[in-house]
Amino acid sequence: EAQLNERLNPTTVTDTAVRLYDTTTGQNIAGTPSLSADGTTVRFTPAGPLAANRLYYFYNTNLEDLAGNRYNVTSTFTTGAQ
Numbered sequence: 001e002a003q004l005n006e007r008l009n010p011t012t013v014t015d016t017a018v019r020l021y022d023t024t025t026g027q028n029i030a031g032t033p034s035l036s037a038d039g040t041t042v043r044f045t046p047a048g049p050l051a052a053n054r055l056y057y058f059y060n061t062n063l064e065d066l067a068g069n070r071y072n073v074t075s076t077f078t079t080g081a082q
Contacts, residue, residue: 001041001042001043001044002041002042002058002060002073002075003040003041003042004040004041004042004065004071005040006040006065006066006067006069007038007039007040007065007066008035008039008040008042008063008064008065008066008071009063009064009065009066009068010035010039012062012063012064013033013034013035013042013063014033015032015033016062017033017059017060017061017062017063018033018042018043018044018059018060018063019031019033019044019058019059020044020046020056020057020058020059021056021057021059022051022054022056023054023055023056023057024051024054024055029046029047029050029056030046030047030048031044031045031046031047032044032045032047039066042060042063044058050079051079052079052080052081052082053078053079053080053081054078054079055076055077055078056076056077056078056079057074057075057076058074058075058076058077059074060072060073060074061073061074
């Protein structure tokens with residue numbers, strides 16, 4: 001998940017804007033993006049468990065706050081061993 005200090009426009013939280021990418025397979029992970037009730041936290045819930053020892057990119061691109069300001073951030077993480 002990613003937390004922001006401004007409320008996001010919920011119409012910009014889509015499966016193309018919020019996604020998880022597996023660098024080993026070269027594919028996006030199936031799952032569901034969502035926005036918290038207060039509009040400040042973007043979440044991605046994978047459809048299943050993530051693989052062990054993999055590097056993932058968490059993309060949050062082309063999101064907008066309620067004032068129309070763009071938010072584009074990519075972060076990475078590696079899952080641990082099983």
